[in-house]
Amino acid sequence: xxxxxxxxxxxxxxxxxxxxxxxxxxxxxxxxxxxxxxxxxxxxxxxxxxxxxxxxxxxxxxxxxxxxxxxxxxxxxxxxxxxxxxxxxxxxxxxxxxxxxxxxxxxxxxxxxx
Amino acid sequence: xxxxxxxxxxxxxxxxxxxxxxxxxxxxxxxxxxxxxxxxxxxxxxxxxxxxxxxxxxxxxxxxxxxxxxxxxxxxxxxxxxxxxxxxxxxxxxxxxxxxxxxxxxxxxxxxxxxxxxxxxxxxxxxxxxxxxxxxxxxxxxxxxxxxxxxxxxxxxxxxxxxxxxxxxxxxxxxxxxxxxxxxxxxxxxxxxxxxxxxxxxxxxxxxxxxxxxxxxxxxxxxxxxxxxxxxxxxxx
Numbered sequence: 001x002x003x004x005x006x007x008x009x010x011x012x013x014x015x016x017x018x019x020x021x022x023x024x025x026x027x028x029x030x031x032x033x034x035x036x037x038x039x040x041x042x043x044x045x046x047x048x049x050x051x052x053x054x055x056x057x058x059x060x061x062x063x064x065x066x067x068x069x070x071x072x073x074x075x076x077x078x079x080x081x082x083x084x085x086x087x088x089x090x091x092x093x094x095x096x097x098x099x100x101x102x103x104x105x106x107x108x109x110x111x112x113x114x
Numbered sequence: 115x116x117x118x119x120x121x122x123x124x125x126x127x128x129x130x131x132x133x134x135x136x137x138x139x140x141x142x143x144x145x146x147x148x149x150x151x152x153x154x155x156x157x158x159x160x161x162x163x164x165x166x167x168x169x170x171x172x173x174x175x176x177x178x179x180x181x182x183x184x185x186x187x188x189x190x191x192x193x194x195x196x197x198x199x200x201x202x203x204x205x206x207x208x209x210x211x212x213x214x215x216x217x218x219x220x221x222x223x224x225x226x227x228x229x230x231x232x233x234x235x236x237x238x239x240x241x242x243x244x245x246x247x248x249x250x251x252x253x254x255x256x257x258x259x260x261x262x263x264x265x266x267x268x269x270x271x272x273x274x275x276x277x278x279x280x281x282x283x284x285x286x287x288x289x290x291x292x293x294x295x296x297x298x299x300x301x302x303x304x305x306x307x308x309x310x311x312x313x314x315x316x317x318x319x320x321x322x323x324x325x326x327x328x329x330x331x332x333x334x335x336x337x338x339x340x341x342x343x344x345x346x347x348x349x350x351x
Binding site: 010014027040058 | 124125129131133135137138
């Protein structure tokens with residue numbers, strides 16, 4: 001269970017150590033991609049806790065969500081509509097829901113232990 | 115369990131990487147400008163001083179440059195060089211471009227005769243033609259690519275007419291004339307049209323064609339070295 005956390009830390013270190021920064025005009029895409037990735041990650045944790053975790057769904061959802069969010073932002077830029085806000089909204093709501101579900105599950109587990 | 119956590123680790127690694135990069139990209143302008151009005155004024159003052167100093171420097175340099183330029187212009191060396199260039203142009207050691215006229219000396223239309231026409235230009239008629247051209251105001255002349263200068267010799271050597279030692283065999287022979295101005299060029303062209311000397315070329319089965327005067331004709335420079343014999347510099351006391 002500690003391996004994913006270790007992966008996160010290694011990723012962050014790698015990102016900071018490479019001294020690699022993307023141009024400002026693309027930072028929108030990256031932020032939306034990060035949001036999608038976080039959403040999928042928390043969705044995966046929730047599914048894991050609910051024992052309905054499917055690896056194929058998780059991995060495919062991760063990449064598919066990132067691509068979808070980035071292409072939505074791209075489309076928004078070219079249409080002149082801030083479509084990435086839609087992605088931010090959708091992923092934000094789902095993020096909160098997932099975290100709420102995780103919290104509840106953890107609380108019920110914790111109270112069941114007592 | 116192992117495979118599951120490996121894929122999860124991989125994905126968290128990607129997420130962490132993206133997060134770090136986003137952090138770096140967004141937090142780029144770390145240094146904030148915290149100067150107040152007085153500090154800004156002082157800095158502005160400093161920059162202005164620098165600007166003024168630079169302008170002063172540029173001005174002094176430009177003055178120096180202009181000074182050198184005038185000194186150079188007024189110097190003896192420049193005067194000598196100018197004279198040398200003028201002399202070179204006068205003698206014919208430089209290419210000269212100006213308004214002028216083109217003449218072509220060509221064989222008579224061969225359709226007039228049944229047999230093939232032997233045509234060769236005679237030095238006498240060419241000399242007369244050049245005399246006439248000079249009379250009508252030509253300044254610089256070249257014949258068949260050879261510049262005509264004061265010491266140019268036109269003569270027959272072993273049956274071939276030569277100018278500056280080069281044969282005039284291939285027809286048409288081009289004569290380039292540069293005059294003082296376009297008006298002179300026009301007059302010269304008109305005079306050459308009715309010139310009798312040009313008529314006399316017909317004896318040698320040749321015709322002289324006068325083209326319309328042009329604004330830009332370039333006469334080539336004299337190719338060889340001018341050897342000065344029998345001339346000595348006057349010794350001044």
